Amino acid sequence: MKEIDDNLAAELAEYVDGSLEGEKHAATRARIEKMLDDDAELQTLVTRMMIDSERVRALPRLSPEFDLSEKVRTRLERESLLDSTMSLTTAERPRRFGPPSLAMAAGVILAVSLGVVGWSVLNQTNRTGTGGLVLDPDLFKSRSATQSDGPSSLAIESAQPVTPEISTLPASASDSTSGAEKALLRKPQDQPAAKNSGEAFNATASATGEQVAPAEPSPTVLASSPETLASVAAASSPSVADALETTAGEKALAVADAINSELPVARPEAVIVIEAGVETGDVSETLRGIRTRLATLVLSPDAFAAEVSDGNTDSPAVGFVPEPRRGVLDAISNIQSQLDVPDQPVEFIRLLKITGDEIANISRVMSELKLKEMDQEIQVGDELTVTLVDRAAFGLRSSRNVSVTDSGVIRLPELSDVSVVGLSPLQAAQSVAVQYVNDDLTRRPAVMVEVLTRSATRKVARDILDDQKAGVASSATRPTTRQKQEEQNEQPPVSDVLIVIRGSTVGGAHESERARQSAQQAAPRSPGPSTAPSGRAP
C-alpha cells in the first residue's frame, strides 16, 4: 500500500467523511479515486473506514441518569443565599461553648501546625527560589458538601505568616506540650481582639513562642482559647460550617489570583490550602498522606503535567530547584516529631492561608520570593530535568535530564540550543518554551525546569570521592580542596553534597562535622534547625 503522508491522510480523512464533494474539490476527489483504483489495499482500508465511521456514529446517544447541571444550580442558589446571609457579622453568629472533643483539640493543633508547614514552604522557597504549596481548592470545595454534616468538621483560616522555624521552639516548653501546642495554648488575654474575625478564626503559631507581629493590616490571632474552641464548635454546625467553607472558598479564589500573579506556578485556582482529612487512621497516617500529596501534587513533573493537562495553568513555564521539596518533607517530619497528638481519629481540618486583608501581604511576600529566585542562577555543569508538556497534544509529556554545556546551553532533541546559564529555573523554562515555539515544534508548550544537581555539588562530591580513592582522607587536605573548588566556581559547595557523600567512610574531624550536618539533614524528625539552612554548606 502506498505510504500515507500527513497531506494525503488529511485528504483521505475528508474523502471518508464525504467532505470532498462539489466542483470545488472535484480535482482532489478525482485524484484520490484514481489512487484508490490503483491501490486495492488502500481502497479496502478507506472503505472499511467508511463503515467503521458509520458504526461509531450509530452508537446510541444516552442521557445522564440525573440532571448534571443540578449541582451547578445548587451552587448558584447557595451563592445567592450566601450573598444575603453572609453579611451578618460574627457577633451575630450564635456561639457555642460546648466542650470540644479531644479530636477537635487535636485538630486545632494539627491545623495550626500545618499552617507552620504552609508558611515554612513559602519561606523555604524564599531561601531557594521557587516553588509553592498549592493544593486543589476543588477538593476543599467538593468536600464541603459531604464533610460539613460531620459533627466536628472544621474550617480554619490562618491569617498571618506562620513562622517557619518550628524546630527552634523554646527549651522552656513543657515536656508534655508540643511546641505547636504551646503556641496554641496561650492565654486568651494575650490575644488581639480579633478572635472572631469573620467567617473563621485565624491562627498563628510562633517558633520562638512569641506571637508573630502581623504585617499590617491583617489581624493575628492565636487559636486555642476557649473562645476559639467555641468558634470551632460553632463551625461544626453543619450550616455554619457549610457557609464558612463556601465563603472561605470564595476568598481562596480571590487569593489564588493574587498568588498566581506572583508565583511561578500559575494556576487559576491556586490556593494555599492544607487539608487534613482523617476519618480513619491516626494523625501520623494523615500526615504521611499529606506528605505524599505535597510531593506529588506540588513538586513533581507528573504534577506539573497533570496541571497542564487539566488546563489549570496558563503559564508556559515552571522552574524548581530541589531544596523546596526537601524543605517540605523536612518541615512535615518535624511537625510529626513534635506533635503530641493522641492516636485517635481527627475529623476534617482545613487550613486556608488567607484572609481578605492578607492578599496584599501575600503578594508582597511573593514579590520577595521572586527576587530571591533570581539568585538561583543556573551554572555550567548543572544537571537539569526539563519536562515538556505539549498542551496542543493533550498534555503529552516528555522529560529529559540534560547538563548545561561549557558553552552554557542545554541540548534537547530536535530543539535548537537554549542558553540557560545565568537564568533562574523559571527563566530557563520560559526560554525553552519559547524555543519550542520558535522551532515550530509545538504551538503550546509548557515547560518545567528542575535543577537536579548543582555543578559545585557534583564537583565537590567528586573531589571527596577522589580523595577517598587516593586514601587522602585527612581533614587537613579537604578544606584546601574545597577552597580551591570555591575559587574555581566562585560559589561555595551547596549542602547537597553532604547527602551525596553520606555513609562514606571518610574520616577526620572535618568529615565528622560534615557527617553531623549530614545526619541533621537526613533526620528531619529531630528537633533543632534541621531544615536546610539556606542551601549552602558552611
Added chain:
Amino acid sequence: MPLLRPTEQFTHAASPVLRDAAVEDAFARAKAGDRASFGKVAQQLQVRLYNIALRMLGNADDAGEVVQETFAKGLASLDSHRGESGAYTWLCRIAMNLAISRKRQAHSRGRTMSIDAETASDQSSALRQRLEGREPSPEETAERSEEVVRVREALARVTPEHRAVLVMREIDGINYQEIADVLELPLNTLKSRLFRAREELRKELMKSEKPTR
C-alpha cells in the same frame, strides 16, 4: 472506482450548531454577572457533553462526574473566557482535558480501565433499573447489543488523543474547524490525525471481529 463512495452510501448527520444563540446569550449574561444564567447553559449542553465524556471515558459514572466538574470549573473561571470561542467549544475543551486527565490518572494508578469499568457500569446500571422497577430505554438496550459493545470497546482502546478526535467528529458531529478549535490544532493536523485515528480504530476493531471465510 472505489467500492464505496461516501455520498452514495452514507448520509452525514448535520453538524450541530456550536454557537447556539440561546446558549451563547445565556453564557454572555453569565459572564456579565448574571451567574444564574450559567445554569441554563449547563442544562442546555449537558447531554452533548455527557455523550462526549461517556465515549471518552467509557464509563457512565465517570462521564457524569466529568461533566459536573466541567460546569464547576466553567463557572469558577468564567472571567477567564476571552470570547474567542463559543460556550460549547470552551466547555468542550474543559471536558476533554478533564476526561483525558482522568483517563491518564486512572491508568497511572493501574486501574482497570474502560472495558471492565464499562461492563461494571452497565451491570450496576441494569441493577439500578431493576431495583427501580423500570424498563431500560431503547437506547439503553441498544447500548448493550453485541455490535455496540464491540465498537465501544474498540474505541476505548484507541489512544486518548485519537479517541478525542473520533468522538467529536463521529459522535458529536462537529466540523473540522470547530474540532481544531477545541483541540487547538492546525486544521490540516486535525484532518491527518482524524485519518490516523480511524486507522487505529480499524486495527482495534479487527482484533474483535471474527475472521471471515
